[in-house]
Amino acid sequence: MVPVYNEIGCLDPLVERVRGALDSAGIDWELVLVDDGSTDGSGEKMDELSAADDRVRVLHFVANCGQTAGLDAGFRHARGCIIGLLDADLQTFPEDIPQLLHTLRKESLDAVVGIRADRKDTGWRKFSSWFANGVRNRLTREDIVDTGCPIKVFRAEAIRSVKLFKGMHRFLPTLLRMEGFSVRQVPVRHASRLTGSSKYGTLDRAFSGLRDALAVRWMQDRSMRWKLR
Ligand SMILES: Nc1nc2c(ncn2[C@@H]2O[C@H](COP(=O)(O)OP(=O)(O)O)[C@@H](O)[C@H]2O)c(=O)[nH]1
Ligand SMILES: [Mg+2]
Structure with a gap:
């Protein structure tokens, strides 16, 4: 599945490459595109792509609700x-x-998440991610190298059992581990953005990331484990 917010230039190559990659690997697939209230014509474009291939499904939000809502x-x-x-x-x-x-x-894992090995972003962006990952890992006593890496696979039951809140798309590996699920990190490839622009600035990412990391720490400290005898 792919959350989409104003990404019109990316949609044709996205569907084409997903189709090519999964067909040639012999995988039975559907592609769920979540249109997060796009205003650049992405919604209509996704409807066209879905009409051309019924394995492509589109969910439209009534308004922009944010990336985590799209994932949910x-x-x-x-x-x-x-x-x-x-x-x-x-x-x-x-x-x-x-x-x-x-x-x-x-x-037999519950999730496999990527680590962008040779990341093609600006030096500033790489530094701020490295710093943010360090702060998050320290606060949540974790070892997730690249929690913001967008490529991940999950067992559906595992990821659906996680209750998501705004911003929590940055903590999926930790939230899964909190529920007792197994998560493995593997290196993946990375390229610079094809077209369009990032929707986040460094400061909003840093402040909401810190607040969310404190919330995850609180959840870890307050989570309950009980068993009947
Ligand atoms: N930033 C942002 N991205 C969204 C939203 N809804 C869906 N997305 C999608 O989430 C993905 C990540 O966004 P991007 O701006 O590339 O973030 P970056 O890679 O961290 O710079 C893209 O596929 C977006 O289209 C939203 O409200 N805000
Ligand atoms: Mg991006």
Whole structure:
């Protein structure tokens, strides 16, 4: 599934590359596109792509609700027993999904998440991600190298059991582990943004990321484990 907010230039190559990658790996798939109240014609474009291939399904939000809401809707409406996640901008490679799936199945994991090995972003962006990952890991006592990496695969049941809040798309591996699920990190490829622009600034990401990391820490400290005898 792919959350989409004003990504009109990315949609044709996105669908084409997902189709190519999954068909050639012999995977039975559907692509759920979640239109997060786009205003640049992305919604209409996705409807066209869906009309041309019935494996492409589109969910339209009535207004922009944010990336985590997009993920939540996609997780709940996807029909497969395994759900793969990608961003629309093709900075990560649909062609890496089969390898992630293979690891998930071979090792009977609940989630496999990417680490952008050779990241093609600006130096500032790479530094701020590195810093943010360090703060998050320190606060949540975690070892997730690249929690914001957009390519991930999950067992549907596992990811649907996680209650999401705004901003929590940055903490999916930790939230899964809190529920007792297994998460493995693997290196993936990365490219610069195909077209369009990032929707986040450094400061909003930093402030909401910090507030959310404190909330996750609070949840970890206050989570309950009980068992009947
Ligand atoms: N930022 C943002 N992205 C959204 C929203 N809704 C859906 N998305 C999608 O989430 C993905 C990540 O967005 P992007 O701006 O590339 O973030 P970045 O890669 O962290 O710079 C893209 O596929 C967006 O189209 C939203 O409200 N805000
Ligand atoms: Mg991006």
